[in-house]
Amino acid sequence: MSQLAQQPCEACRSDAPPVSEQEIKTLQREIPEWSLVQRDGIPQLERVFAFRNFKQALAFTNQVGDLAEQAGHHPALLTEWGKVTVFWWTHAINGLHKNDFILAARTDALLTQAP
């Protein structure tokens, strides 16, 4: 598990500062499989996870859902046959907060855990 995955999430309010471009570059090195995308005009972190079938994909969606509930921070999860696309961003600021990078790293860490 990366060091980033072990950091605590901070409470995030609508006046919280988004991460700077320099911080994004530094944090992205910890989660190299994630892409920085614009979705509905909002910067988000995106990663596609591949699975053998729909059932395994849905099981992973539920794992990420549990992680989200524990953190009180929720992604968008696109579940399809054989893949799950995960999007992390912070609704309160319509952008990226350090929490999103922490949760992306924790999502990666789920892959190394038993289902």
Added chain:
Amino acid sequence: MSQLAQQPCEACRSDAPPVSEQEIKTLQREIPEWSLVQRDGIPQLERVFAFRNFKQALAFTNQVGDLAEQAGHHPALLTEWGKVTVFWWTHAINGLHKNDFILAARTDALLTQAP
């Protein structure tokens, strides 16, 4: 439950004919909450279901997932805080088959069942 929801799905091969425009108009009357959209250039049925929070949204995603596994026909499910967007289409023909309308009607019927 609509009559459509009670019809059996047919096996669908890559040479199966997609539904005609006239058939689409007739079938759409049975599932008035669904929109006909183009996603990645493929015609699909889309409906957004609203929920109180992430947990309830994810529970619905799992209900639709169970329905899909039983039918052997799988949608794309976008799970977010307070909503699930369901997309039905037929991968084998890159378009809409009658099965998609049947599964959309069955998805509607889930709302009237206990979770």
